[in-house]
Amino acid sequence: MTTLVTGARGKVGQGLIARLHAAGHTVRAASANPAELTVPDGVGTVELALDHPEGLDAALRGVRQVFLYPEPVGVHELIKAAETAGVEHVVLLSSASVLGPDAETDPLASHSLTVERALAASDLTCTFLRPDAFASNSFGWAYFIGRSMPVQLAYPDAHIAPIHPEDIADIAFEALTGESLTGRAITLTGPESLTFREQLAVLADAVGRAVPVEQITRAEAERQMGRFMPPAMVGSLLDLWAAASHGPATVADTTETLLGRPARTYRQWARDNAGAFAAQH
Ligand SMILES: NC(=O)c1ccc[n+]([C@@H]2O[C@H](COP(=O)([O-])OP(=O)(O)OC[C@H]3O[C@@H](n4cnc5c(N)ncnc54)[C@H](OP(=O)(O)O)[C@@H]3O)[C@@H](O)[C@H]2O)c1
Numbered sequence: 001m002t003t004l005v006t007g008a009r010g011k012v013g014q015g016l017i018a019r020l021h022a023a024g025h026t027v028r029a030a031s032a033n034p035a036e037l038t039v040p041d042g043v044g045t046v047e048l049a050l051d052h053p054e055g056l057d058a059a060l061r062g063v064r065q066v067f068l069y070p071e072p073v074g075v076h077e078l079i080k081a082a083e084t085a086g087v088e089h090v091v092l093l094s095s096a097s098v099l100g101p102d103a104e105t106d107p108l109a110s111h112s113l114t115v116e117r118a119l120a121a122s123d124l125t126c127t128f129l130r131p132d133a134f135a136s137n138s139f140g141w142a143y144f145i146g147r148s149m150p151v152q153l154a155y156p157d158a159h160i161a162p163i164h165p166e167d168i169a170d171i172a173f174e175a176l177t178g179e180s181l182t183g184r185a186i187t188l189t190g191p192e193s194l195t196f197r198e199q200l201a202v203l204a205d206a207v208g209r210a211v212p213v214e215q216i217t218r219a220e221a222e223r224q225m226g227r228f229m230p231p232a233m234v235g236s237l238l239d240l241w242a243a244a245s246h247g248p249a250t251v252a253d254t255t256e257t258l259l260g261r262p263a264r265t266y267r268q269w270a271r272d273n274a275g276a277f278a279a280q281h
Pocket residue numbers: 006007008009010011012013030031032033048049050051069070071093094095096112130131132133134137
C-alpha cells in the first residue's frame with residue numbers, strides 16, 4: 001500500500017517521509033521541485049505541483065493514502081483523480097485558523113478551509129490536522145539574530161503555543177498508520193504558551209547571545225511585511241497577533257494528549273535549530 005506525501009520538501013513532509021520509510025511503509029514523495037528534494041534511499045519521488053493537475057494521475061497510481069498540503073487551486077481535480085485511483089484516506093495539513101470567526105473571508109484561513117470543505121464533500125475518508133503556529137516560523141528572525149540586529153515587532157507580547165514540526169510529523173504518522181485519529185479534525189499546538197518576547201529570550205539562551213527586541217508601530221510592520229506578502233495577508237497576521245496580545249494562548253491537543261509522548265518544547269526547537277541563528281560575519 002503506497003502512501004503519497006505531498007509538500008515533500010516541507011518541514012512536516014520531510015519528517016513524515018523519514019518516519020514512514022523507517023517503519024517499512026512504501027512511500028512516494030511528491031514535490032513541486034523534485035530536483036531539490038532529498039529523500040532516504042528507496043523512496044520514490046514524483047513531480048507534483050498541487051495547483052497544476054498535470055502530474056496527478058502518475059503521482060496517484062497505486063496510492064491508498066495521501067498526506068496533503070492545502071492548495072485550493074486544483075483541489076477538485078485532485079479529489080477526482082484520487083477517487084479514480086482508489087485512494088481511501090487523505091490526511092490534510094490544515095490550520096487552526098479555520099476555526100476563527102472570519103475564516104471564510106480571512107486570506108490565511110480560507111486557503112485551508114476551502115480544501116477542508118472540498119474534501120469533506122467527497123467520498124474519501126479525511127483526517128484534518130489543524131496546527132496553530134509552527135515553531136519554525138522563528139526562522140524569519142534568523143537574519144536579524146545572526147547579524148546582532150534587534151528583532152522588530154509590532155506585537156512583541158502576542159502569545160502563541162508554537163508547535164515543533166517534528167510533533168506534527170509524529171501525529172501525521174499516527175494518522176496514516178494507526179486508527180486512533182482516522183476521520184477526526186484535530187487542533188494541534190505546542191505544550192506551552194509563550195509571547196514572541198519570551199521565544200526570543202529562549203533563542204538568546206540557545207545561541208548564547210543577547211537578542212534585543214524593538215517594538216515598532218503597526219504601520220511600520222505593515223511596510224516591512226508588505227515586501228514579502230500581499231497586504232491582505234499582512235493585515236490578517238497583524239490582527240491575529242494584536243488579538244493574541246491579551247492573554248495566554250490556549251494549549252490544544254499535543255503529542256502528549258494524542259500519543260502519550262511528551263510534546264517537544266520551544267526550547268527544544270531552539271536547541272535543534274540554533275545553527276540557523278549563528279553569528280554572520
Ligand atoms: N507555518 C505555520 O505557522 C502554519 C500554521 C498552520 C498551518 N500551516 C500550514 O502548513 C503548511 C506548510 O507550512 P510552512 O509554509 O511553514 O512550511 P514548510 O513546511 O516549509 O512547507 C512548505 C512546502 O509546501 C509545499 N507546497 C507549497 N505549495 C505547494 C503546491 N502548490 N504544491 C505542492 N506543494 C506545495 C512545498 O513543497 P514542495 O516544494 O516539495 O512541493 C514546500 O516545501 C502550509 O500549507 C500552511 O498552510 C502552517
